[in-house]
Amino acid sequence: MDFTQTLRDHGLKSTPQRTALLAEIYKAGHIDIEKLHQNILFSIKIPLGTLYRAVSELSVAGILNTISINGQKTIYEITKGHHGHFVCDLCGKIDDIIYDSDSVLKNSQLPKDYKIKALALTLHGICQRCG
Structure with missing residues (x-):
């Protein structure tokens, strides 16, 4: 998947951090923020607060879909067709x-x-x- 183009298509600048973040979410399929932070630290150093902001920005842009589990946990996935x-x-x-x-x-x-x-x-x- 071409995350650089995906970011541009949604009006966002492509950065190494954003593409690494999207690649990790894509690889996981469905992932919560804590597991995402744990996994992403192997490739980029990003504070948890910055990760929350990045995920929020990608969600608002429509690149990420959020799934609320019992109102207690949020799971992220790359937005794909209706499902x-x-x-x-x-x-x-x-x-x-x-x-x-x-x-x-x-x-x-x-x-x-x-x-x-x-x-x-x-x-x-x-x-x-x-x-």
């Missing part, structure tokens, strides 16, 4: 799941005059390995 997530309640593993968003929206029974701005699907359960 949801399955979170194992035992081991914490996160898998991408594909679903038909049109079907979900069509079958939702919203009160009159409600307008949906975003759709995020996170399923919780027990993965095959833990089950």
